[in-house]
Amino acid sequence: MAFISNSKLLRWRPTLRPFFPNPLSRSSTSTSLAEPLSDPDHHTQPPRSEPQSRSRTSSQPNPELIIxxxxxxxxxxxRLQHSIRSVVSKFDSSLVWNVLHSAANPEHALQFYRWVQRAGLFVHDRETTLKMIQILTRYSKLNHARCILIDAPKYNVPWDEDMFVALxxxxxxxxxxxxxxxxxQMQKERTVKSYDAVFKVILRRGRYMMAKRxxxxxxxxxxxxxRHTYNIxxxxxxxSLRLDTAIRLYEDMKTRGVSPDVVTYNTLINGYYRFKKVEEAENLFVEMKGKNIAPNVISYTTMVKGYVAAGQVDKALEVFQEMKSCGIKPNAVTFTTLLPGLCDAEKMTEAQNVLGEMxxxxxxxxxxxxxxxxxxxxCKAGNLDAAADVLKGMIRLSIPTEAGHYGVLIENFCKASxxxxxxxxxxxxxxKDIISRPQSTYEMEASAYNLMIKYLCDHGKTGKAETFxxxxxxxxxxxxxxFNNLLRGHSKEGNPDSALEIAKIMSRRGVPRDAESYRLLIESYLRKGEPADAKTALDSMLxxxxxxxxxxxxxxxxxxFEDGRVQTASRxxxxxxxxxVKENMDLVSKxxxxxxxxxxxxxxLGRIDLLMLNGFEPDLDxxxxxxxxxxxxxxxxxxxxxxxxRDFIISFSLYDKVLDALLAAGKTLNAYSILCKILExxxxxxxxxxxxxxxxxxxxxxxxxADVLSRMIKEKEGSSVKKREGKKKVSAAT
Known part of the structure; x- marks a missing residue:
């Protein structure tokens, strides 16, 4: 739970309002609670008051702020040191403290702190030394702070417990x-304040045995x-999940006559809930009210959280209503503790009401x-209007909306048509270019943007889909x-060039393209009268x-073919x-x-050869x-x-046709050469x-x-006669 430290108030000084923000000023302590057992320093006492700088009238110069x-x-x-000297004639404790307090960063404060000491302009006292240590520890410059603490006695500044506590x-x-x-352990004299500080440090790291020692x-x-010691x-x-030890400490606390306060009960209640001891936590809550210790927002939030964790959401709602009836306003942690429990219990109407109140x-x-x-x-419950109200609530609360939030709504609106x-x-x-925002926690899921892109591409809005x-x-x-939806959408809308650009991006990124997308792209190019591009797309498909x-x-x-690109058609x-593919043989012949x-x-001839090898017989005749x-x-x-x-079989009349055509064209040598082959x-x-x-x-x-051809013809005819006579004798004998 959050706690407030129990330290002495420093010396009070009149207020000076600086004309520029002071990054070193202590921020106000928040009462909100992210984890009820996170830090014991925000529960017990009011925040430590810082000493403030000396006020001046409007007519007086303000040397601290000038410095x-x-x-x-x-x-x-x-040169800067000389300029500072020209502003201030005498450095006193108030001025040095105010400069340290208002310095823009710890480096400036440390340089100023060391300079005034070395230059003999000022001898640091307890307040300025403590202030410097506090500044350095706040900004994790722990070695510098330790050196200042160790060297303090050398400059006649006695060690103070607050210095040790700060470090x-x-x-x-x-x-x-x-x-x-x-x-x-360096301290010679310690009070409960130092013990409280060391308890908090070692217990935060789970060193409960050391804390017991x-x-x-x-x-x-x-x-x-x-009481603050026991609370820590x-x-x-x-x-550290040491329930038995915590119970013994609580008993010891009562034995020593230390009465528990609201922080004690909040710590105990939250601790019991950690161990799923709901009944014991309820008894403590009743006991606290019986002792006239008014529960605060942390008390009720702890009870709500405990009931939600135990699955008793109805009781969590009762406590929530009781809290409001007592005039205690729920804080952000109360709401964010109750709402998930209502969702898990499927109490969506109640969740909507609680969100509306928040x-x-x-x-x-x-x-x-x-x-x-x-x-x-x-969305899961089918309450799409209520889901949309969640997004509106985020916008009204100035909470940055992310692509994932829109994605949930878009997906479910699409599913509901x-x-x-x-x-x-x-x-x-x-x-609003929400998708491109860096460091987003929730990105849009594929199930959301795919439904939206498909709808846009199917309804003539592929341009918007691509922008998205x-x-x-x-x-x-x-x-x-x-990608494929965009490719199909552009193709169906008659924008094959845009589709091809998408296809190129897919190719560069190694994204697979489906056959249907290619088909639509090719047909789009054909409708546009660009068969060469259609062929390119076909090649890419293959x-x-x-x-x-x-x-x-x-x-x-x-x-x-119709565009006159015969060789491309041939490819x-x-x-x-x-x-x-064995169809389209009529077109092959053409x-x-x-x-x-x-x-x-x-x-x-190469194409004919390929056809023959693959079992196709073109009409050579x-x-x-x-x-x-x-x-x-x-x-x-x-x-x-x-x-x-290749000894293909064709009609004998075709030989004569070719020879006649060659002879008619005067290509006698060509006719001679082919006739010789025919004869062979x-x-x-x-x-x-x-x-x-x-x-x-x-x-x-x-x-x-001419002589060669004549002899070949006579030889072929002679052999033919002999063959015919032989056949006649065989038939007669038979």
Whole structure:
């Protein structure tokens, strides 16, 4: 529980109001309670009063503040020291104390403290030495504070218990228990104040055995423990989970005639709740009221917390109502203790009422997690309006809202198909750039932003969805569903370039793209009349490991073919065949024909070879016929040569067609070469124009080729006659 230290009041001095903030002034002690057993120094007595500086009339100069301003704005040099001397003719205890008190930071105070001593301007007394030690320990400059304490007797400043207590507390705040104990042991004379300080330090670190030894030593020295001493010891024992020891201390306290106060009871009640001893805590609460010790806000908050922890939320509500009926206003800790319990007990109506009271009284809690829990539980219970009120309450209390809070509401509004409200929340989220805020505790979950992005992309608002998602990207989100929804949305809206940009980002970040997104992107490019980009997207689809449907292949090939990009269509065809897609053969024939007609014969032959290897048989007869009719003799020649080389079977009439076309085109040597191959592969031929070819070869001076061809024809015909006669004899004998 929070406690207030039991120290002597320093010498009171008239008040001086500085014209700039004083970072070293002691802040007011808060009565709020985050953890009832956290610190025993905020419970027993009013805060220690600091000595204040000497007041002056408006007509009098203010040398202390002038000196502090000079130290804050200038480096500590000899020139600055001369300037300070020019401001003050005589340094007295009041002036030095006031300068130390108002210095902008502890370094300035320490420089000034040492300078006035070394320069012989002032001999420090008990007040200025104590003030310097307090400043240094408050800012964890413990070595400097220790040196000043040790050196104090050298400058005729006797050691004072408050100096030791300040240093002990400083080491305690820093968690350095051993040094705090050493300082405590340095004291020659100690009172209960020093023991209280060391108890607090060692018990905060769980050293309950050491605390018991010092307690016994204190009693041996004849120092009587005070109520504050027992409060610290009880707090520490409960903190160390030493219930039996705490009970013995409480009994010892009553034996010594030390009456408990509200802090004692608060500590005991909270301690019993730690051990799930609800009945004992209730008895203590009744006993406290029976002794006319009025429970305070901490008492009621402790009871509420105990009941909530024990799962008795109805009793926690009763105590809460009793508290208000007694005129005690709940603080932030009371609300943040009760609200989670109501949520866990599914008392959402009561939780909504308590939240409304907290907002109405403008009580802002330190622990903002309660709002997320409230919002989540209200959504789970189906109370979307109440959940939205939680967000409004946060805004009214000036509590920073985070993306996670909006995300809970957006997700549940989307699930309830209340998309208009979800979109309004999203607009605020984007407008205020809440997602990009650094050090957020609650980020938006994928289940929230994916639902919102999908809705926007399905309803023609992909641009807004992308703006939203790009803010998420800055936070490191790499969600595949969100990316693919954006890709599909842009494609369906006819913005394939935007979709392709999303696809590129996905590629750079290694985010997988699904087949449906690619299909929509390709179709979007085709609708826009950009088949080349569609082919690029198709290639990317294949690289990602997806197999396009045969209809998608056909759409891309047709679009490229109609756009005159025959070779590009041929490459798509090649990819299709390699993937084993057996449809679209009619379109394949058209592409092969176009390649041959345009003179891309080698490419066409390569495609035919690929088709054959994969079990497809293109219509070679038709291709040769078309080429001859279109007088593409060279293409026909190469195709026929390809057929002969691979012993493909075609109609015999096609040989004659190709030879006739070559002869008609005056390509006698080409006709001669292919006829020779025909004779070698197929034997004798009855081509009617062969004599005309021999005559043309002779007239063109190619007599050698004419003679060779004549001999080959005669040999083939002779062998053919012999074969026919042999067949007749065999048949006759038979």
């Amino acid at each position: 502090c301003r000079m130290m804050a704005n200038r480096a500590w040099t000899t 002990i507390e400083g080491y305690g705040r820093a968690g350095i228990v051993q040094e705090a104990v050493k300082v405590f 010092y307690y016994n030593a204190m009693l041996r020295e004849g120092i009587e423990p005070t 010891l009880l707090w520490g024992m409960f903190l 907002v109405e009284r403008y009580v802002a809690p330190k622990d903002n997690d309660v709002f997320m829990k409230l919002m989540t539980c209200q 209340v998309y208009d409200r979800a979109e309004k929340l999203l607009d605020k989220l984007i407008e 998602f790009r803010q998420l990207l800055k936070k490191g989100v790499q969600d595949s569903d969100a 690289e990602s490991g997806h197999l396009p449907e045969s209809s998608l292949y056909r759409s891309v090939m047709e679009s490229l 798509v065809m090649k990819s299709m065949v390699e993937k084993g 592409i092969l024909e176009a390649l041959l007609m345009r003179g891309h014969v080698e490419e066409a 038709r291709l040769l016929t078309v080429l001859c009719e279109k007088e593409k003799t060279i293409a026909a020649l190469k195709l026929l040569d390809y057929v002969l080389e 592969k197929r034997g004798a031929t009855d081509w009617s124009s062969r004599d005309e070819l021999i005559k043309s070869l002779s007239q063109e001076g190619n007599t050698k080729q």
